[in-house]
Amino acid sequence: KKLIIHTKQKQSDLGDLFGIFFEDLNHAADGGLYAELVQNRSFEFDPIDNKEYHALTAWEKVEHGDSKVNMTVEKEDPLHSNNVHYLSLNVIGTCGRAGVKNLGFNSGIPVKQGNNYLFSFYARTDSDQSKVMTVALESADEKDVHAVQKIEITASKWKRYEVTLTSSETDNSSRLVLTTEQQGNVYIDMVSLFPEKTYKDRHNGLRKDIAEKLEALTPKFMRFPGGCLVHDGSLKEDDRNSMYRWKNTIGNVETRAPRRNNWHYHQTLGLGYYEYFQFCEDIGAKPIPILPAGYDPHHQRIVPIEELKPWIDDALDLIEFATGGSTTEWGAKRMELGHPEPFELEYIGIGNEEVGEPFYERYAYFHKAIKERYPDIKIINSSGPFAAGSEYERGWKSAKENNSDFVDEHYYQSAEWFLANYHRYDDFREGDPKVFLGEYATGGNTYYNALAEAAFMTGLEKNAHAVGLACYAPMLCNVDYVKWDPNLIWFNNHEVYGTPNYYVQKLFMNHQGDYGLNVELKGFKKQKEPKDKPIVGNIKLGSIRNTSHFHDIVVTNKDTGEKKDYKAMTCEGMDHLTLDNIKWGNYELSLKAKKSDGPLGFKIYFGHEDDKNHFIWEIG
Ligand code: AHR
Structure with a gap:
């Protein structure tokens, strides 16, 4: 050779x-390249993003001692007209502390021993009386406190507060916990935690x-920001369901309206065009x-x-x-x-x-x-x-x-x-x-x-x-x-x-x-076609996108003349019709297709489904 x-x-x-x-x-x-560690920081998660989502996704109550908390998501007097929801915490009880914790992404908020984390939020009270809130990084079972700071909320108007938390532990499943020992109402929004060390x-x-x-x-x-993400959406610029409009993604993060991500989740747009x-x-x-x-x-x-x-x-x-x-x-x-x-x-x-x-x-x-x-x-x-x-x-x-x-x-x-x-x-x-x-x-x-x-x-x-x-x-x-x-x-x-x-x-x-380099290989034999004509697997027909309807499906074995008729089928998304046990040979496939929703296409898979090397042929 x-x-x-x-x-x-x-x-x-x-x-x-x-x-x-x-x-x-x-x-x-979000939950990836963008370094924000808080999930749903502005209480804007919504069923439009994903039917499982709601404004309190990734947030849970915290109640210690005899303190209890009522959590409601409100819209009156918001932080910004593009960021309409915020969390109202109503704490009752005098011998304990109560509030809320964020679960982060994956198993929680990852912190490293000795590293700094920049916490910030917008808050206001319902009176001129100040409220002291404790901001902590805690283990998931709330038994270990990795870092803690106090913030005094002094205003009944929205104001930004920030502190640096230094973690005493390494814990990839920690929680960001915000509590107060004082009774009454406190309102919070844009709750954010970033590692101090971000890229550059x-x-x-x-x-x-x-x-x-x-x-x-x-x-x-670098090509960005998509993909289907760019064109999937409504034609209105100020709509949460809009196509990806770059002007909505720049400026202070609290003024960026979030967006339904077509991959079925919520996009904060904290990573926007300026950052790209x-x-x-x-x-x-x-x-x-x-x-x-x-x-x-x-x-x-x-x-x-x-x-x-x-x-x-x-x-x-x-x-x-x-x-x-x-x-x-x-x-x-x-x-x-x-x-x-x-x-x-x-x-x-x-x-x-x-x-x-x-x-x-x-x-x-x-x-x-x-x-x-x-x-x-x-x-x-x-x-x-x-x-x-x-x-x-x-x-x-x-x-x-x-x-x-x-x-x-x-x-x-x-x-x-x-x-x-x-x-x-x-x-x-x-x-x-x-x-x-x-x-x-x-x-x-x-x-x-x-x-x-x-x-x-x-x-x-x-x-x-x-x-x-x-x-x-x-x-x-x-x-x-x-x-x-x-x-x-x-x-x-x-x-x-x-x-x-x-x-x-x-x-x-x-x-x-x-x-x-112009290269030639000598001494290699071409693989022969198998003699015993084994079953090479299934042919699967499926729509490439949208819903496709196929009928009059006939597969003819051109070597033997044998024909197989299949029923009409409708396939949505990645559903498929399987034509089983196709043996090695020369085939003709004919079908009729009815366009029902947008572009039509189908895939033919040759080979067994569990065979990683099966061959896919796509036609539209
Ligand atoms: O890369 C994933 C998706 O595949 C892209 O959003 C789209 O352009 C393509 O269909």
């Missing part, structure tokens, strides 16, 4: 080829260990913000063309926010927030996986307006998920018609698919829009998956004339809040781990190839 190297060619310049993609999915932000010591900062794991990748860019830009600068990655285009493909919400201007203005204002000077409205805003110098901004993405004509129609308006004012900004068009078939081609057509700089391709496929598609970009032409491979992953975090991704990435490097940007997805996952699997990096409230896929990304980002 021989490996023969024929030629050695200089690579094209890889530019910004490998970067990262941040989406607040799997509690990547930023105020309202990021968790150091996770941020350093990302920094170690040395990514050339800051983080990109800190890790030396170029920011790639992705903006909604006024079209929600999941729910078919569409901004009429004549009302599109504010959405386009959002894009123009964002560029001004990042790059504008003191005489511009949004540049001045950035300066006021603490960043006098411009942030580097070279790319902007419009839309994420927006399949459908309404998107392409709207994209053209964005593209024209941005290029007119900022000709040097590179604009990324969206091609829809790879699975969407003809829609995907439509994305390329739009990109060519508009002269988009990039087309955002996404694919989640099996390791075999990646290996088989190593040559995917070989025939892509220089001069066409470049590929932004904005999301990709094989189906697992095993060594084998990582190796298949590495093989595929050599194909990206080889075709750097056509592929300009690429990032694995999703990136972060809190082990106790998994909405998507696999992911690049896994963490809990105090530990963080890179997967084999992470180390592949790190290898490629830290050591971009300079030369391509």
Whole structure:
């Protein structure tokens, strides 16, 4: 067996080829990269975020001695009109203390012996009489006190109070406990606890260990804030259920209206656009913000063309926010927030996986307006998920018609698919829009998956004339809040781990190839088709997204002529119809599909479900 190297060619310049993609999915932000340790700090959790949630999620009563407390969530005279709920504690009893405790994320609030934690909250009393509150870090059973401080609340108007707590213990399951020995009412909001040490010591900062794991990748860019998170939502800017509107995410945290996160939880937006830009600068990655285009493909919400201007203005204002000077409205805003110098901004993405004509129609308006004012900004068009078939081609057509700089391709496929598609970009032409491979992953975090991704990435490097940007997805996952699997990096409230896929990304980002080697393998035999035609597994049909209805499903064995009819089926989300016991052979599958809600597509799984290497083919 021989490996023969024929030629050695200089690579094209890889530019910004490998970067990262941040989406607040799997509690990547709150309970993840964002260092806030208190869950539901502003009592804004709501069933709209998740039907299990309510304003007191993650909060529990504390009652010692004969003291009792009534906890109610109120709205009158709020801290800010964007942050309408607050907690009212009514303490009764004179021989004890009562109040409330926060449970944090995962097993609780992680504290380390000797480390400092910055506590702050807004509070007011219902009279001019001051109230003393005890702020403590305690073990989950309330038996051990790791740190304690007193705060005197002196005002009947909202006022911010802060103290530093130094923990005497290491405890990953502690609680933040707020109590008082005095009877009467006290009102609290924006209860916050940050480790003193955040990444680069930023105020309202990021968790150091996770941020350093990302920094170690040395990514050339960071795509943010999503994903489906960007376009999933209503068209109203001031709605809790709105699409991701960047202007709602800057300024003092208590003035940022929270948002329903489409991955079924609550998003504080404490990690907002200013923090994203800051983080990109800190890790030396170029920011790639992705903006909604006024079209929600999941729910078919569409901004009429004549009302599109504010959405386009959002894009123009964002560029001004990042790059504008003191005489511009949004540049001045950035300066006021603490960043006098411009942030580097070279790319902007419009839309994420927006399949459908309404998107392409709207994209053209964005593209024209941005290029007119900022000709040097590179604009990324969206091609829809790879699975969407003809829609995907439509994305390329739009990109060519508009002269988009990039087309955002996404694919989640099996390791075999990646290996088989190593040559995917070989025939892509220089001069066409470049590929932004904005999301990709094989189906697992095993060594084998990582190796298949590495093989595929050599194909990206080889075709750097056509592929300009690429990032694995999703990136972060809190082990106790998994909405998507696999992911690049896994963490809990105090530990963080890179997967084999992470180390592949790190290898490629830290050591971009300079030369391509033309290699031939000699002496390997091609595997033969098995003689006994074994059962190779099941074929499963399932909708890719939304609800799909299939009927007249017939599978014909082309070798034997044998036909199998299947009943009509409706599948929602990831439900599937299984066509069992398909033997090795040549098949034809025909079916009719009725579009019932949004884009239609289906997946065919070849191979046994429990076989990690089963092959998935997606069509739309
Ligand atoms: O990466 C997870 C999700 O996959 C993204 O939000 C979306 O763009 C894609 O469908």
